[in-house]
Amino acid sequence: MSQFDETFDFIVVGCGAGSMPAAMVMRDAGKSVVVLEKSDSVGGTTAKSGGVMWIPNNPFMARDGVQDSYEQAEQYLNSLIAGHENVPGSTPERRAAYLKHSPELVHFLLAHGVKLTRVPYWPDYYDDLPGGCEPGRTVVAELFDTKQLGARRKQLQRGFLPLPLMLGDALRLGYLGKEWSVRWAVVKFVGRLIAQLFTGKRRVSAGAALQGWMIKAGLDHGVELRTDAAVSQLLVDSGRVTGVEVVIDGQPRRLGASLGVLVNAGGFAHSAELRAQYLPATQASWTNTIPSDTGDLIPQLGELGAQFANMDTLLGYQSAVPPGHENDYVKPGMQKTTVAPHCILVDQSGVRYMNEGGSYVAYCRNMLERNKTVPAVPSWAVMDHQGFKSVGVTGKKSLRQVKPWLESGFLKMADSLADLAIQMDCDPDVLQATVARFNGFARQGKDEDFNRGGRAYDRWLGNKYNPSGANFGELSQGPFFAFPVIPGDVSTYGGAVTDEHARVLNQDGNPIPGLYATGTSAASVFGHFYPGAGASIGPSATFGYLAARHAVANS
Numbered sequence: 345m346s347q348f349d350e351t352f353d354f355i356v357v358g359c360g361a362g363s364m365p366a367a368m369v370m371r372d373a374g375k376s377v378v379v380l381e382k383s384d385s386v387g388g389t390t391a392k393s394g395g396v397m398w399i400p401n402n403p404f405m406a407r408d409g410v411q412d413s414y415e416q417a418e419q420y421l422n423s424l425i426a427g428h429e430n431v432p433g434s435t436p437e438r439r440a441a442y443l444k445h446s447p448e449l450v451h452f453l454l455a456h457g458v459k460l461t462r463v464p465y466w467p468d469y470y471d472d473l474p475g476g477c478e479p480g481r482t483v484v485a486e487l488f489d490t491k492q493l494g495a496r497r498k499q500l501q502r503g504f505l506p507l508p509l510m511l512g513d514a515l516r517l518g519y520l521g522k523e524w525s526v527r528w529a530v531v532k533f534v535g536r537l538i539a540q541l542f543t544g545k546r547r548v549s550a551g552a553a554l555q556g557w558m559i560k561a562g563l564d565h566g567v568e569l570r571t572d573a574a575v576s577q578l579l580v581d582s583g584r585v586t587g588v589e590v591v592i593d594g595q596p597r598r599l600g601a602s603l604g605v606l607v608n609a610g611g612f613a614h615s616a617e618l619r620a621q622y623l624p625a626t627q628a629s630w631t632n633t634i635p636s637d638t639g640d641l642i643p644q645l646g647e648l649g650a651q652f653a654n655m656d657t658l659l660g661y662q663s664a665v666p667p668g669h670e671n672d673y674v675k676p677g678m679q680k681t682t683v684a685p686h687c688i689l690v691d692q693s694g695v696r697y698m699n700e701g702g703s704y705v706a707y708c709r710n711m712l713e714r715n716k717t718v719p720a721v722p723s724w725a726v727m728d729h730q731g732f733k734s735v736g737v738t739g740k741k742s743l744r745q746v747k748p749w750l751e752s753g754f755l756k757m758a759d760s761l762a763d764l765a766i767q768m769d770c771d772p773d774v775l776q777a778t779v780a781r782f783n784g785f786a787r788q789g790k791d792e793d794f795n796r797g798g799r800a801y802d803r804w805l806g807n808k809y810n811p812s813g814a815n816f817g818e819l820s821q822g823p824f825f826a827f828p829v830i831p832g833d834v835s836t837y838g839g840a841v842t843d844e845h846a847r848v849l850n851q852d853g854n855p856i857p858g859l860y861a862t863g864t865s866a867a868s869v870f871g872h873f874y875p876g877a878g879a880s881i882g883p884s885a886t887f888g889y890l891a892a893r894h895a896v897a898n899s
Contacts, residue, residue, distance in 0.1 A: 347598065348587055348598045348599060348600035349597045349598050349599065350597070350599050350600070351587075351599070351600035351601075351602065352376045352377055352378050352568075352599065352600065352601055352602075353370060353375035353376045353377060353601065353602050353603045353899070354366070354367075354370045354375060354376070354377040354378075354601055354602075354603045354604060354605075354606070354892065354895060355377070355378055355380065355587065355588055355599060355601040355604075355605045355606070356377065356378070356379040356380065356605075356606045356608060356888075357380055357575045357588065357605065357606065357607045357608060357609050357641065358379075358380070358381060358382075358388060358607065358608040358609035358610060358863070358865070359379055359381040359386045359387060359388050359555075359559075359569070359608075360388035360389065360390050360608045360609075360610060360862075360863045360864075360884055361388070361390040361397075361554070361555070361558070361863065361881045361884040361885045361888070362606070362608045362862035362863050362884040362885050362886075362887060362888025362889070362891075363379050363388075363558075363562075363606075363608050363888060364379070364558040364559060364561060364562035364567065364888075365449060365452065365453065365558070365885050365886075365888045365889040365892070366606050366608075366862075366888035366889060366891055366892035367379055367562050367565075367567040367892070368452075368456055368561060368562055368565050368567065369452075369889060369892035369893055369896060370567075370603075370892050370895075370896065371562075371565040371566050371567055372565070373896045373899075375603065375896065375899070376568075377567055377568065378567075378568040378569075378570060378599070379562070379567060379568070379569045379570070380570055380573040380574075380575055380588070380590055380599075381569070381570065381571045381572075381573060382572070382573060382574035382575065382609075382636055382640075383571065383572070383634065383635075383636040384499065384571050384572050385499055385500065385501040385502075385571070385634070386496065386499045386500060386501065386555070386559055386569065386571060387500050387501035387551070387552065387555035387556075387559065388501065388555070388610060388634065388863075389501075389610060389632075389633045389634050389637060389834070389835055390551050390554065390555050390881055390884070391500060391501035391502075391503055391551045391552045391554075391555040391556075392501055392502065392503055392504060392551055392552075392632070392633075392634060392673075392674070393503075393504070393550065393551040393632075393834060393881070394484075394504075394511055394550050394551055394877070394878075395484060395485055395503070395511070395549075395550040395551030395552070395553060395554035395555070395881065396463075396466075396482050396483070396484055396511070396550075396877045396878030396881060396882075397446075397450075397482070397483040397484070397554075397878040397881050397882035397885060398481055398482060398483075398875060398876040398877060398878040398879040398881075398882040399446045399447060399449070399450055399481055399482075399483045399878075399882050400412055400414070400416075400417030400420075400443055400446065400447070400477075400481045401413055401414055401416075401417055401443070401447050401481075402446070402447050402450050402462065402481060402483050403447065403450055403451065403454075404450075404460070404461055404462035404483065405462065405479075405481065408462065408464070408479075410477070410479045412477055412481065414443050414444065416475045416477070417443050417475060417477075417481070418439075418440070418443055418475070419474050419475030420468065420470075420473060420474065420475030420476050420477070420875065421439055421443070421475070421870070421875060422475075423470075423473040423474045423475060423476075424470055424473055424870075424873050424875055425439075425870065425871060425873055428871050428872065428873075431653065431654075431871035431872070432651055432653035432841040432867060433653045433654065433841045433842060433866065433867030433868060433869065433871070434653075434867070434868065434869055434870055434871035435843075435844075437843070437844045438842070438843060438844045438869050439869055439870075440844070441844035441845075441890065442869050442882075442883060442886055442887075445886055445889070445890055446882055446883075446886045449885055449886045449889050450483060452889065453557075453558075453561070453885075456561045456565065457557070457560070457561045457564065458485070458554075458557040458558055458561050459485060459486035459488075459557055460483055460484065460485055460486065460557075461483070461484060461485075461486055462480075462482055462483055462484065463480065463482045463484055463511065463512035463515075463877075464479070464512060465479055465480060465512075465804070466479075466480035466482045466512070466515075466804070466876075466877050467479070467480050467799070467800040467801040467804055467876075468480060468481065468801065468875060468876040469702055469703040469706075469799075469801050469874060469875060469876050469877075470702070470703070470799070470801075470875065471799050471800045471801055472798060472799045472800075477876075478800045480876065480877070481876055482876065482877050482878055483878065483882070484510070484511055484512070484550070484553075484554070485549075485550075485553040485554035485556075485557050486510075486553065486557075487508050487510065487536075487547040487548070487549055487553055488547060488548055488549075488552070488553035488554075488556035488557050488560075489545045489546060489547050490546045490547075490548055490552075490556055491544065491545060491546055492556070492560050493556065493559065493560055493563075496559065496563070496569075497546075499571060500552060500555065500556055500559070501552065501555070501634060502552065502673070503548050503549070503550050503551050503552025503553070504550060504551070504673065504674045505548070505549045505550040505552070506548050506549075506552065507533070507537075507547075507548070507549060508533060508536035508537060508540065508547035508548075508549065509529075509533045509536075509549055510529075510549055511549055511550045513526070513529035513530075513533065514549070514550075516529070517530070518807075519809070522809055551881075554881075570592070572592065572593075573590050573591070573592050574590065574591045574640070575588045575589070575590050575609070575640070575641065576589050576590065576591050576596065577589040577644065578605060578607075578641070578644050578645075578648065578859070579598065579600075580648065583856075583857060584857035584858040585601075585604065585605050585648070585856065585857065585858035585859040586600060586601060586602075586858060587599050587600040587601045587605065588601070588605060601858070602899075603858075603895040603896070603898075603899050604858040604859065604860055604891075604895045605858060605859060605860065606846070606860040606861070606862065606888060606891050606892070607641055607645070607840070607848075607859070607860065607861040607862075607865045607866075608861070608862050608863045608865055608884065608888060609640065609641050609863075609865050610633065610634075610636070610637040610639075610835065610863060610864055610865060611633070611637055611639060611659075611835045611836030611837070611838075611839065611864035611865070612637070612638060612639025612642060612836050613628065613631040613633040613637045613833060613835050613836050614628050614631060614633060614635055614636075614637045614638045615628065615638045615639045616628050618639050618642065621655075622655040622656050622836075622838070623656060623658060623712075623836070625712055625715050625721050625831075626658065626712070626721075626831060626833070627830075629665075629670065630663060630665070630675065630830055630831070630832040630833065631832065631833050631834075631835075632661060632663075632674055632675055632832065632833065632834050633833070633834065633835050637835065639836075641865070642839070645840050645848065645861075648848075648850075648856055648859065649850040649851055649856065650840045650841070650848050650849070650850060650856065650859075651840065651841035651849050651850065651851055651853070652838060652839065652840060652841065652867065653838060653839075653841050653867035654837050654838030654839070654867045654868055654871065654872060655836075655838035655839075656838065657705075657709070657836070657837040657838050657868075657872050658705070658708055658709070658712075658831065658833040658835075658836060658837055659705060659833050659834045659835040659836065659837045659864070659874070659880055660704055660705050660706075660707060660708020660709060660711075660831050660832070660833050661675075661677060661679070661704050661708065661832045661833050661834045662677065662678040662679060662682075662704055662707050662708055662711070662829055662830070662831065662832065663675040663676060663677055663678055663829070663830055663831075663832030664676050664678050664681075664725070664737070664738055664827060664828065664829055664830070665830065665832075666737070666738060666749050666754050666755070666827075667748065667749060667752045667754055668748070669738070675832050676738035676739075677832075678725060678829050679704055679707075679805060680735065680805050680806075681725060681727075681735050682700040682725050682829065683699075683700040683701040683796065683802060683805045683806055683815055684731065684734060684735045684805075684806055684807060684815070684817075685730070685731065685734065685786075685806065685807055685810045685812065685813070685814070685815065685816055685817025686727055686728050686730040686731030686734065686817035686818065686819055687700075687725060687726070687727040687731040687735065687817075687819075688700065688725075688726050688727075688778070688779070688782050688819065689723050689724070689725055689726070689829060690723060690724050690726055690770075690775065690778055691714055691715075691718050691719065691720040691723050691724075692718070692719040692720060692722075692723070692724070692768075692769070692770060693718055693719070693770055693771070693774060694724075694765060694768065694770035694771060694774040694775035694778055695718070695774060695778055696778050696781075696782060696793070696794075697710070697714050697718075697720070698710040698714070698794055699791070699794035699795055699796045699798075699802070700796060700815075701796055701797070701799065701801065701802030701805055701806070701815060702799065702801060702802060703873075703874045704874075705837070705873075705874035706873075706874065707831075708831035708832070708833065709872070711723055711829075711831045712831055721830065721831060722828035722829055722830045723828070723829050724768055724826045724827070724828060724829070725826065725827055725828075725829050726764070726775075726779070726819065726824065726825070726826045727819065727824070727825050727826075728818075728819040728820060728821045728822065728823075728824050728825075729821040729822060729823055729824070730817060730820075730821050731817070731819070731825075732823075732825050734807065737749065737755060737825065737827055749827070754827060754828070755825060755826075755827045756768060756825065756826040756827065757823050757824070757825050758822075758823060758824055759822045759823050759824075760822060760824070761775055761776050761779055761819075761824055762775075762776060764824045764825075764826055767826070768826050779819045781793070782818075782819065783818040783819060783820060785816065786812060786813075786816040786817055786818045787812075787818065789812065789813045789816055791815075791816075796815050796816075797813060797814060797815035797816060802814070802815050803815060834880075835864045835880065836864055837864065837867075837868050837872075837880070838867055838868075839861065839864060839865045839866045839867050840861045840865060840866050840867065841866075841867050842860070842861050842862070842866045842867070842887070843855065844890070845860075845890055845891065845893075845894035846860045846861060846862050846866070846887040846888070846890050846891035846894070847859065847860055847891075847894070848860060848861050848866075860891035860894075860895070861891075862883070862884050862887040862888045862891060863880070863883075863884035863888070864880060864884070866887065868880065868883065869883045869887070870883075
């Protein structure tokens with residue numbers, strides 16, 4: 345066996361959602377473990393994200409009287425994935441493992457000090473399918489005081505919501521003037537802000553809270569966590585992965601792992617080379633992942649014979665990038681814009697081609713599929729004056745605010761749809777016919793082309809107080825506006841094919857000894873589909889947990 349500078353029972357590469365659950369399983373078993381993070385921050389893209397986990401039949405649903413079961417969730421996934429049951433990485437066995445063990449993971453995390461709860465209402469993305477759950481199966485972290493991390497506090501990756509405001513409350517702020525419960529949530533938020541001035545607490549929400557709790561729990565249980573530790577090579581002896589070579593302070597070191605290595609190093613969203621190979625119609629500049637999400641280990645996994653799947657699939661997040669916002673920490677999202685009343689999405693020919701609601705992954709996949717036959721990257725968000733005053737352009741609702749974008753040409757504005765079409769470089773007759781057809785649907789409250797508004801999730805994204813329906817409203821009042829929407833992302837969705845124990849499989853479908861993968865380093869358990877909010881973070885944490893359990897059981 346090769347000489348090592350240090351030896352551990354288990355090595356975790358990367359610090360995403362699956363890392364600390366795996367590491368804590370090891371520590372519970374009395375095993376040594378180290379988590380290696382190549383950047384100088386901890387928490388990965390998970391910390392930057394909403395930090396939601398899609399966990400069917402989770403204990404908070406029972407607490408709140410929301411009915412769910414293994415069988416109901418299985419029915420939902422079978423309905424969703426019908427016709428794609430045996431996509432590599434999304435086998436029935438792997439889905440069954442997720443449904444069985446993800447609620448177990450929640451109990452495990454709670455027992456280890458990770459404080460979790462659920463968002464009261466966040467529908468599954470296909471809630472209209474058999475087994476779908478309208479209240480939702482989401483699990484989120486309670487607010488986290490970053491001072492609990494001590495000296496590690498400054499290393500926690502900055503989240504998109506660095507405030508003492510629960511994510512579920514933040515999502516409802518648009519109803520501040522309509523609902524007393526939202527006003528009360530804001531009152532509590534302001535109270536927390538004031539309290540922080542006197543207590544010194546620094547509470548965060550969403551993904552930073554989830555990873556804050558996870559990292560604190562891991563450190564409290566003796567997990568060793570190293571930053572600025574880039575893994576350059578997976579070490580193999582007699583066909584088994586036995587450790588890693590890691591660069592620390594510019595010097596390579598060989599670390600041994602007697603029970604195995606878990607790769608949780610993210611996807612390849614920032615790799616221009618891998619995007620050109622697998623996602624040619626997209627750009628790394630559109631991603632919301634952290635800069636270290638470069639797919640460094642993908643070539644090495646390939647050299648070891650790993651199967652890959654879903655490499656052409658994004659964790660899409662429809663976005664707009666106005667001038668001056670190219671380097672925003674989080675690109676302006678369009679999820680609630682084109683499904684709102686008085687707004688639609690059209691391709692570059694002026695034709696509407698999909699339901700603007702539903703899963704953001706499906707939304708961006710639809711854009712990329714459409715683009716294969718009709719230019720649709722970017723597509724155009726089109727709205728009338730009513731839509732502009734309601735949702736605006738990336739939240740800006742006055743002409744004064746968007747004047748620079750009008751001057752730059754990013755935002756188009758015209759008194760008529762025909763003149764708007766000319767600015768969009770499409771046939772005025774086509775755009776006018778598209779809008780006229782949608783206006784007819786808006787008047788009857790039913791989208792006969794794409795069933796927009798047919799799901800509770802669509803309606804949740806829209807405006808439930810709109811007189812003509814949460815997702816409907818004619819585009820009839822000038823001036824009219826148009827701006828480009830792109831298939832941005834929160835990560836890639838493909839990677840190494842793994843089994844129900846998170847073992848990486850080779851081209852023959854056999855496990856590569858000593859090698860595990862989770863998160864977006866692995867192909868999704870749901871194939872090309874995204875069943876609900878947190879359908880990447882939930883599996884990341886669950887399969888990290890299962891990988892470590894398998895390694896311990898076979899030690």
